[in-house]
Amino acid sequence: MASLHTLANPARFLKLARPLTPPLFWAGVLLIAYGVWGGLARTPPDYLQGETVRILYIHVPTAWLGMAGWSGIAVSSLTFLVWRHPLAMIAARAIALPGAAFAALCLATGSIWGRPTWGTWWQWDGRLTSMLLLFFVYLGFMALLRADDDRGGDGRIPAIYGLAGSVLLPIIRYSVVWWNTLHQGQSIGLTSSKIDATILWPLWFTLSGFTCFFAAIVLMRMRTILARTKAEARMRRMAHVVEVGA
């Protein structure tokens, strides 16, 4: 009965994920393209930063997805630990690599912006250091997943790690409030923004675009993992049949 239950869920998931992947992917690509065009060609430069301000259309979405990725891993880990949902750790596994990639992109674009604006590529301030830590935590998670697979674990240890790593998220978010940092404070709130509307608007396109793109990548990776597990199970069964037959 239990095995039936575990099988039913991935099947229902695949029924949803398969048709959802291409539209998410292409919507993401189109939104990013429009946002980048708007950000490069249609918005005015900033009064102080000049043209360097335009990196924000990439930097902010990558920062958001680097952090949203870990939120996803934390929620998946919780779901796995408490409800033993079979898809949960597959989702966490699928998020790890794109999440790490976006965290790295966030650090790289920030550094490129920092050189002309602050006059330095890197400083050990609260925001920069905590974001770098998140990137390392991603790498650790991927290593731990692999180690757990090697010793035939059930994913419980990576799940605990995924949950514990979420303490970094509020630290990154509030680092600019708690400590005086080189990084500026929050520009965009829920209701108001300190970025002028003429500069801000392409950001909504790149933000939603990168989010759709990220979701499409995660769905693709989840489908790959599921397909691989299925193939492995079939191979094992075939090997068993051969053994029995011989």
Next chain:
Amino acid sequence: MKAKHQRLTLVVLALAAVGGASVLALSALKDQAAFFYAPGDVKKDGLPLGRAVRLGGMVADHSIQRLPDGVSMRFVVTDGVATVPVAFKGIAPDLFREKSGVVAEGSFNPDGSFTATNLLAKHDEKYMPPEIAGKMHETKTLKQ
């Protein structure tokens, strides 16, 4: 059903413990993790003499003096509570200007002034096109 609830309680308790531990660790770090001293901190806690520190604040209006040698300058850093005179020799970043944020790396002198070896411009969270910035500047000067 029972085991599920047990696991949920366990996870929530563990999260609360880890969260509490990090809050304690962070509040203990509060002073050490600051990226720079503000002039007000120095006034309150005394001069951190004899070691390399960072001083951060706003460059006071009309305070930048460039010296005749072409590479040295003096300016005043303020945070609204106190002010610190700074001497610097070298190349300042493009965004270094009056009434704008700065972080100076260097050390304090016994007389309370600061000798900087490197300057970083601190950008604030406001972004706007040049036309609007110009207008704001105008209205402000009109009022004064």
